[in-house]
Amino acid sequence: MMFISEIMQSLRQNNDLVENCSQKLREREDFLRCVQPQLCCWQAQPELSSEDIRSINNTFYEYIRSEMILLLILCNNASWRNSGADIAEEFIRLLLPLKTEDVAKRIEVEFMRQEMFSRVSYIFNQINDIVMDCLEECEPECEENVAFFAGISCPLDSAKIFMQYLNNHISDGNWQKIAGSKNHKMSLSRQKDLLELEYCQCQYTPGDPDYVRLENQYQIMSARIESDYKERTLGCNAGVTPWTLRNILKRYVSIPHREEISRWTWQKYSELKGAVNGTPPPDRLKTYWSGHDIFKIDFFRD
Numbered sequence: 320m321m322f323i324s325e326i327m328q329s330l331r332q333n334n335d336l337v338e339n340c341s342q343k344l345r346e347r348e349d350f351l352r353c354v355q356p357q358l359c360c361w362q363a364q365p366e367l368s369s370e371d372i373r374s375i376n377n378t379f380y381e382y383i384r385s386e387m388i389l390l391l392i393l394c395n396n397a398s399w400r401n402s403g404a405d406i407a408e409e410f411i412r413l414l415l416p417l418k419t420e421d422v423a424k425r426i427e428v429e430f431m432r433q434e435m436f437s438r439v440s441y442i443f444n445q446i447n448d449i450v451m452d453c454l455e456e457c458e459p460e461c462e463e464n465v466a467f468f469a470g471i472s473c474p475l476d477s478a479k480i481f482m483q484y485l486n487n488h489i490s491d492g493n494w495q496k497i498a499g500s501k502n503h504k505m506s507l508s509r510q511k512d513l514l515e516l517e518y519c520q521c522q523y524t525p526g527d528p529d530y531v532r533l534e535n536q537y538q539i540m541s542a543r544i545e546s547d548y549k550e551r552t553l554g555c556n557a558g559v560t561p562w563t564l565r566n567i568l569k570r571y572v573s574i575p576h577r578e579e580i581s582r583w584t585w586q587k588y589s590e591l592k593g594a595v596n597g598t599p600p601p602d603r604l605k606t607y608w609s610g611h612d613i614f615k616i617d618f619f620r621d
Contacts, residue, residue: 322475379410434494484521496548
């Protein structure tokens with residue numbers, strides 16, 4: 320059964336909406352009491368096994384469902400904004416760990432985390448809008464309303480669909496390319512288009528005509544993003560100073576201490592700007608000075 324229809328029917332069964340809502344809220348509280356200790360246990364492990372990843376996926380799915388049920392009961396997403404989003408970010412950090420000290424790779428992973436979190440948030444926005452619009456047009460108990468919800472699919476219909484939605488195309492790096500655009504309005508528009516397309520495509524399985532149609536749309540959108548990315552990149556004549564970029568990076572990436580205390584030269588700034596934009600660093604030309612510390616050379620030695 321589809322998620323929205325399943326929850327709506329379970330809340331209305333036996334014509335006792337208040338008791339059913341109370342039961343759902345109690346179940347949610349019991350579930351949340353178990354989630355945080357599980358997260359702490361996974362975070363403490365030096366390496367996660369395949370079984371751990373499967374458990375994290377399933378628990379993350381159940382957690383987002385519980386937050387969505389709360390939204391459907393209370394008709395607002397205050398809980399998601401106040402605390403739910405923070406726990407979701409903890410799950411995403413487990414699913415997309417930073418396994419390297421390489422700054423470019425760490426930035427790449429951070430953009431993937433941002434995209435995955437935006438996809439989760441998009442579920443809440445979409446379902447909230449759908450349900451609120453429907454309830455405004457007709458009475459909650461009418462048959463037309465029930466039939467309407469029964470025909471709506473979403474990424475929470477199953478754990479498999481949920482993970483397909485979160486991971487589809489995410490390794491292509493489009494979120495990073497979009498973030499590198501100097502045109503802020505265009506960036507937001509492209510992000511919205513990507514979220515909408517991924518949301519629609521997760522309703523189908525690879526090979527379905529509608530999936531193929533949406534995949535073609537994605538390829539066209541991806542090519543357009545690539546073209547825009549090559550023309551407009553972060554920091555290119557946009558007044559972004561090395562210090563500004565440093566503060567942007569520190570929010571998302573742990574910069575090693577030796578990098579933190581070193582002098583921020585133009586070369587270092589250029590490398591980090593390239594890392595944010597997904598541009599591979601150029602090959603450095605070897606010079607006499609690159610292999611010697613000028614302050615340790617005794618120029619007066621015989």
